[in-house]
Amino acid sequence: MRASFPHMGNIHLLMSDLLERLEVEYIVAPPTTTKTLEIGVRHAPEFACLPLKITVGNFIEALDTGADTLLMAGGTGPCRFGYYAETQKRVMEQIGLDFSMVTFESPAAHPAMFVKAFKTIAPDKSVLQVWRALKTSFAKGRCFDLLEKRLLQLRAYEVAPGSTTAAYEAGLELMSKAKSREQIDAAYAEALALLDEVPLDREREVLKIGIVGEFYMLLEPFVNFGVERWLNEHDVYLERSVYLTDWIGPSRRNPVLGVSDADVGRLAHGYLSHHVGGEGQATIGHTMKYIEEGFDGIVHLLPFTCMPETIAKTIFPRLARDMDIPVLSFVIDEQTGKAGVITRLEAFLDLLWSRRRAKGGVRELVAS
Amino acid sequence: MRGYLGIDVGSVSTNLVMLTEDDEVAASVYRRTRGQPIVAVQDGLQELATQLPEDVEVAGAGTTGSARSLSGVIVGADIVKNEITAHAIAAKHVVPDVRTVLEIGGQDSKVILLRDGVVIDFAMNTVCAAGTGSFLDHQSARLGIPIEEFGGYALKSEAATQIAGRCSVFAESDMVHKQQIGHRLEDIIYGLCKALVRNYLNNLAKGSELAAPLVFQGGVAANAGMKRAFEEALGEAIVIPEHFNVMGAIGAALLAKASMAGGRRTSFKGFCVSDLVYDTSNFTCKGCANTCEIVKISIEGEVLARWGSRCGKWEVEERVSAAKA
Incomplete structure (x- = not known):
C-alpha cells in the first residue's frame, strides 16, 4: 500500500509527519499546478466547487506517481464537503482508475468510523499508538x-x-x-x-485587514493567487479566520486562533444566529471580531457555488453599512483571472487608505 | 506649457490626456487599442503631440487601465494606478460632491460609491460582456446603424421593446425575434439600452444605494439612450462630464500630478517613445507543471520588463512608481 492525500496549504507537512509515525508508506502528490487544475476540471462535475476539482486533480496526479490508496476527510452538515470523498471516488472510478479510498470521518461525530479508517491504513498500530501519533503530529x-x-x-x-x-x-x-x-x-x-x-x-504605517471565508480558499495559495503575500507586501497586516489545526480539531481554546468556534458563532448572532454549514457563520463572526479590534477592512474569499459562504456574502452589504466597514468578496472558480483580482485589491487598498486619511491618518493616497 | 500626462489603456480603447497645471484638458486622444497596446500608446502619443505646442513640458505621467503596467514601462510613468481609483479621482475632480460613478467601458463596467469625497465601495463586472460597450458595438454593426447614431434612435422610442439582457447571446436572439415579428427599430434599440441598464444595476449595484449626484462616464456615456435608460431606472438626473470618454486618463494625470508634489523629477521618457522599437517576446517556462507564459518587453536588447510567472522567478520590472499604495 502506498498512501497519498490532497494538498491544502501546509497539510502535506502535517500528514507526512503523521504517516511516518504510523509507519505508513506514502507519497506527497505533485504540487498543485495549472496542470492539476486542468485534470480536475476535466473530470469533476462542473458545478462542484473549485476545491473539489483541484483535489480530484491532486488524487489523479498522486495515482500517476505511484500511490494506490487515497486518504480523504469526511464531514457532516450542510456543506457539500462531507460528500466529497464519495464524489471523488466515483469520478475516478468512472474514468477507470484503480485505487482504494479511505475516508476519515469526524472523530466526534463518528468515532468508530474514525478508528476503523486508521485500522485500514495502519493495521499493526493499536488505538493508543494512533492516539499518541495524532497528538504529537497535531x-x-x-x-x-x-x-x-x-x-x-x-x-x-x-x-x-x-x-x-x-x-x-x-x-x-x-x-x-x-x-x-x-x-x-x-x-x-x-x-x-x-x-x-x-x-x-x-514605523511603517500599515493597514489591518481580516481575511475570512471558506477554509480551502484561505489555506491554499494556488487558488487564492497568493493574496496574503500580495497584501502583506503592499503594507497590510493580516489576521486570518482559519488555521489548519484549529479547523481539523476545533477545541474550546482553538490555540492558534485564540477564540473558540462557539464564541465566534455568538459574535455572528446579530446577523446569522445559526450554523449554516462550512464556515458561513464563522465568516460573519470573525468579521465582527475584526471590527471590534479596529481593523480597516475585510477580504472575503469563497469558491463559486459555495452555499455557506454565499449566505455570508449576502449578509455583508448590510453588515458593512451598519458597521461602517469595507468588505471585498472574491468568488473564485477556474475562470477567475489574477489580473481582475489584483485590480480590485489595489482599488480596495486605495479605498482603505482614503478612509484612514479622512479619519485623520497621515498617509496620502499617493505617497510622493 | 507644462502639464501632466495621463494614459488609460483598456481592452477596447486607449485614451491619452494632457492636463495643464490648472487641471484643464489641453489635449486628448481617444483611439482603439486593437489588441496592440504598445502601438496604441505610441501612435496615441504622437497624435497628442500634434495637438500641443512645441514647447510642451511633461512634468509627470501616470498610466491606468488593464495595460497599465505595460504602458507604464513603455512611457516611463511616475505612477501606475488601477482604473477604479483613476475613474473615481477624475469624477470627483469634475463633480466634487459626486456620490455615485457609473462607468461603462468597452469590456468592463464599474460602479463606484463615494461619500464626502471618499470612495466607500465599488464593484466591477467579472466575466460578462452583456452590459458593456463591445456588445452595443456588435449590435450596431449587425443592425447597420453607426454606433454614434444608436443613442438618437433610442431617444425616438415611445414604447421600449422588452429585451432579455441577462446574457449578450440571449439578448441578440431576442432582438432578432422582436425584429422578425415587426417591432420598430427605435423601440428595440431603446429596449436594448434598458436591458443593459437593468443588467448593470442587477449585477453591479446589488444592494447598494446609488445616491445623486450621479456621474456617468466611459465610452458608453456617449449613448443618449443609455443616459435616458439610467435616468428612468434611477429616477435621478445623470451628469455626463464633458470629457466622459477619457476620464480614466484624466484620473491618471491627476494622480501623476499628486505624485510629483514633493518636487520629484519625472521619469517620463518623452514623446520620442513613439519612434522607438519595442520588442516583445514570450516563452513558456518549463520550471514546473504550471507552464507559465512569460512575456518579455525589451528595447535594443535591454530587458525593460518581464512578467507572467506564478512563482515570481522571472519577474523584472523597472520601478515605475515609488508610490506603493
Whole structure:
C-alpha cells in the first residue's frame, strides 16, 4: 500500500509527519499546478466547487506517481464537503482508475468510523499508538500554524522584500525534521527566532485587514493567487479566520486562533444566529471580531457555488453599512483571472487608505 | 506649457490626456487599442503631440487601465494606478460632491460609491460582456446603424421593446425575434439600452444605494439612450462630464500630478517613445507543471520588463512608481 492525500496549504507537512509515525508508506502528490487544475476540471462535475476539482486533480496526479490508496476527510452538515470523498471516488472510478479510498470521518461525530479508517491504513498500530501519533503530529501542526500566523503579522513591516517569507520557509524546514516532543519544541523556538530576527520597519504605517471565508480558499495559495503575500507586501497586516489545526480539531481554546468556534458563532448572532454549514457563520463572526479590534477592512474569499459562504456574502452589504466597514468578496472558480483580482485589491487598498486619511491618518493616497 | 500626462489603456480603447497645471484638458486622444497596446500608446502619443505646442513640458505621467503596467514601462510613468481609483479621482475632480460613478467601458463596467469625497465601495463586472460597450458595438454593426447614431434612435422610442439582457447571446436572439415579428427599430434599440441598464444595476449595484449626484462616464456615456435608460431606472438626473470618454486618463494625470508634489523629477521618457522599437517576446517556462507564459518587453536588447510567472522567478520590472499604495 502506498498512501497519498490532497494538498491544502501546509497539510502535506502535517500528514507526512503523521504517516511516518504510523509507519505508513506514502507519497506527497505533485504540487498543485495549472496542470492539476486542468485534470480536475476535466473530470469533476462542473458545478462542484473549485476545491473539489483541484483535489480530484491532486488524487489523479498522486495515482500517476505511484500511490494506490487515497486518504480523504469526511464531514457532516450542510456543506457539500462531507460528500466529497464519495464524489471523488466515483469520478475516478468512472474514468477507470484503480485505487482504494479511505475516508476519515469526524472523530466526534463518528468515532468508530474514525478508528476503523486508521485500522485500514495502519493495521499493526493499536488505538493508543494512533492516539499518541495524532497528538504529537497535531502539536507539530499547531507550530506550523502559529508560524504562519506570525508571518502574516510581520511581513507587512519587512525591510527587504521576501526576507520574512524566506525566514518562514527556513523555519518550516527546521520544523519538518523534528520528531520527538522535545525536538519539536526546540525547532519551533528556533523557527520563531528566525522570523523575529528579520529586520522590520516598525514605523511603517500599515493597514489591518481580516481575511475570512471558506477554509480551502484561505489555506491554499494556488487558488487564492497568493493574496496574503500580495497584501502583506503592499503594507497590510493580516489576521486570518482559519488555521489548519484549529479547523481539523476545533477545541474550546482553538490555540492558534485564540477564540473558540462557539464564541465566534455568538459574535455572528446579530446577523446569522445559526450554523449554516462550512464556515458561513464563522465568516460573519470573525468579521465582527475584526471590527471590534479596529481593523480597516475585510477580504472575503469563497469558491463559486459555495452555499455557506454565499449566505455570508449576502449578509455583508448590510453588515458593512451598519458597521461602517469595507468588505471585498472574491468568488473564485477556474475562470477567475489574477489580473481582475489584483485590480480590485489595489482599488480596495486605495479605498482603505482614503478612509484612514479622512479619519485623520497621515498617509496620502499617493505617497510622493 | 507644462502639464501632466495621463494614459488609460483598456481592452477596447486607449485614451491619452494632457492636463495643464490648472487641471484643464489641453489635449486628448481617444483611439482603439486593437489588441496592440504598445502601438496604441505610441501612435496615441504622437497624435497628442500634434495637438500641443512645441514647447510642451511633461512634468509627470501616470498610466491606468488593464495595460497599465505595460504602458507604464513603455512611457516611463511616475505612477501606475488601477482604473477604479483613476475613474473615481477624475469624477470627483469634475463633480466634487459626486456620490455615485457609473462607468461603462468597452469590456468592463464599474460602479463606484463615494461619500464626502471618499470612495466607500465599488464593484466591477467579472466575466460578462452583456452590459458593456463591445456588445452595443456588435449590435450596431449587425443592425447597420453607426454606433454614434444608436443613442438618437433610442431617444425616438415611445414604447421600449422588452429585451432579455441577462446574457449578450440571449439578448441578440431576442432582438432578432422582436425584429422578425415587426417591432420598430427605435423601440428595440431603446429596449436594448434598458436591458443593459437593468443588467448593470442587477449585477453591479446589488444592494447598494446609488445616491445623486450621479456621474456617468466611459465610452458608453456617449449613448443618449443609455443616459435616458439610467435616468428612468434611477429616477435621478445623470451628469455626463464633458470629457466622459477619457476620464480614466484624466484620473491618471491627476494622480501623476499628486505624485510629483514633493518636487520629484519625472521619469517620463518623452514623446520620442513613439519612434522607438519595442520588442516583445514570450516563452513558456518549463520550471514546473504550471507552464507559465512569460512575456518579455525589451528595447535594443535591454530587458525593460518581464512578467507572467506564478512563482515570481522571472519577474523584472523597472520601478515605475515609488508610490506603493
